[in-house]
Amino acid sequence: MILKKAAKQTQSKQVALPQRLDNLANGRDEMNLCELPFALLSERQGNRKYLQFEVEDYDREEKQTVSRKLTVKGDPEFGLPTAKDEEIYLGLMKYTSDYNGFADAKVILQRSALFDLMGWPKSDWAYARLTLGMQRLVGVRLSYQNLWRDNQEKQFRDQGAFGILDSFRFLDARKGKGSFTEQESTFRWSSVLFQSFDSGYLKRIDFGLARDLSATARRLYRYLDKHFHPPHHREVTLDLARLAYQHIGVSPGIELDKARKRYIAPAAEELEAVGYLKPLAHDARFTKVRRGTWTATFGYGGAKVAASHGMQNPQQLQLLQALSKRGISTMLAIQTINGYPAEPVVRALKAMDEQRQRGVQIRFADKWLVKALQEGYQPSPEFNSSSLRPDRQIFRRK
Structure with a gap:
C-alpha cells in the first residue's frame, strides 16, 4: 500500500495542483459516508442535537437479518453538520486526492483554491462559512453499531465516537474589508477516517456534477x-x-x-x-x-454531462467551464449555453466578475445570472482598465 501511494504521489506531482483541481470529474467519496448521511439535509438546525439512522440487512455470514445503526451527534457549540458542510467535505476530499493522493492525513490547504473548486466567492462570507464548517466537521461525533465497513477485515463492525476531521489551522493577515493575505493553512483527517482511506475504501465520483x-x-x-x-x-x-x-x-x-x-x-x-x-x-x-x-x-x-447535451465544440466546453467556475449549476449552465448566443453570456460573466472584484457578495449565482441575461447586464467600460470608484455604477442596460 505504501509503495502504491508513493508511486501515485510521484505521478501526481508531474501535473501541477491547479491543473489537477480543474479536472472536476475526478472526485472522491468515502464509501461508509455515502451510505448513510452525517449531515442535515438543509441549513436549518432547529432544536436537533443528533441524527439517528437504522437499517436492517441480511447478513450472509450470520445467515440472519441484523440491525445496523448510525448515531450522529453535533458539536455542543457549533451544532450538527448541514448540507453546506457536506459540500465542504466533498471539496476537501477532492482537494486531498489531488494534493497528495491520500498519502498523508495532513493536507496543506490554499483556501482560495478550495473556493474556486467549490464555486464559492472569495468573500468574508465564504471564509467565515468555511471556518464554521470545519468546526462542525471536527466536532461531530459518528457512532456506528454493526455498520462501519472495515475494508481490511472485509466485515462490518462497531466504530464509536469519531469526527471527520481531527483538526485544522487557518492563518490570515487582514489588509482591509474583504481582503486577505493567505498564509499556510492546514487540516488533518481523523485517524479512523484516514484508516479507511488507507485501506482503499474510496470511490470515484464526478465532483463537478455533485457540486452543482x-x-x-x-x-x-x-x-x-x-x-x-x-x-x-x-x-x-x-x-x-x-x-x-x-x-x-x-x-x-x-x-x-x-x-x-x-x-x-x-x-x-x-x-x-x-x-x-x-x-x-x-x-x-x-x-x-x-x-x-x-x-x-x-x-x-x-x-457525461456535457456530451449528453450535445456539447462537443471547444467554445461550448470552455463556456461551460467558465460558468461552473463562477458557481453556476450544471443544469443552468447547459440551459444558458443552449438558449443564448455566447456573446451576452460572456458579457454577463464579466459583469459578475466586476461586481465580485468590488467586494459585492453574490450569494445565489444562478438567480443573478438569470437576471443578468434577462436585463442585459454588461461590464462598465472602465472594467480591467482602471480602478473602480465605490460610487460608480457597474451595470449599463442595452
Whole structure:
C-alpha cells in the first residue's frame, strides 16, 4: 500500500495542483459516508442535537437479518453538520486526492483554491462559512453499531465516537474589508477516517456534477453511484421509506407520500436532466406495493454531462467551464449555453466578475445570472482598465 501511494504521489506531482483541481470529474467519496448521511439535509438546525439512522440487512455470514445503526451527534457549540458542510467535505476530499493522493492525513490547504473548486466567492462570507464548517466537521461525533465497513477485515463492525476531521489551522493577515493575505493553512483527517482511506475504501465520483446538484439530488447521486455497477448492474429497486428516511435523511416527521413528491421525485428528475439517470415516467419509477409501502426504481444513464447535451465544440466546453467556475449549476449552465448566443453570456460573466472584484457578495449565482441575461447586464467600460470608484455604477442596460 505504501509503495502504491508513493508511486501515485510521484505521478501526481508531474501535473501541477491547479491543473489537477480543474479536472472536476475526478472526485472522491468515502464509501461508509455515502451510505448513510452525517449531515442535515438543509441549513436549518432547529432544536436537533443528533441524527439517528437504522437499517436492517441480511447478513450472509450470520445467515440472519441484523440491525445496523448510525448515531450522529453535533458539536455542543457549533451544532450538527448541514448540507453546506457536506459540500465542504466533498471539496476537501477532492482537494486531498489531488494534493497528495491520500498519502498523508495532513493536507496543506490554499483556501482560495478550495473556493474556486467549490464555486464559492472569495468573500468574508465564504471564509467565515468555511471556518464554521470545519468546526462542525471536527466536532461531530459518528457512532456506528454493526455498520462501519472495515475494508481490511472485509466485515462490518462497531466504530464509536469519531469526527471527520481531527483538526485544522487557518492563518490570515487582514489588509482591509474583504481582503486577505493567505498564509499556510492546514487540516488533518481523523485517524479512523484516514484508516479507511488507507485501506482503499474510496470511490470515484464526478465532483463537478455533485457540486452543482441540490442537496437532496447530491445525496441520491452519492448513494446510487455506490450501488450501480455498470455494465452489469445498471438498475436498482429500493424500498422508498428506507431510501428517503435512512439513506437520504428526509425528516421522519414528513409523510412518505410528501417525501416522495417533495424530495425523491425532484431529485431523480434533476439527475435525469443531466443524463445520470435514465428517464422514467413517475408511475414507472414509483410502484405501490401495498398501502404505506412503495418502491423506487432507478436506471443508470451514465452519460457525461456535457456530451449528453450535445456539447462537443471547444467554445461550448470552455463556456461551460467558465460558468461552473463562477458557481453556476450544471443544469443552468447547459440551459444558458443552449438558449443564448455566447456573446451576452460572456458579457454577463464579466459583469459578475466586476461586481465580485468590488467586494459585492453574490450569494445565489444562478438567480443573478438569470437576471443578468434577462436585463442585459454588461461590464462598465472602465472594467480591467482602471480602478473602480465605490460610487460608480457597474451595470449599463442595452
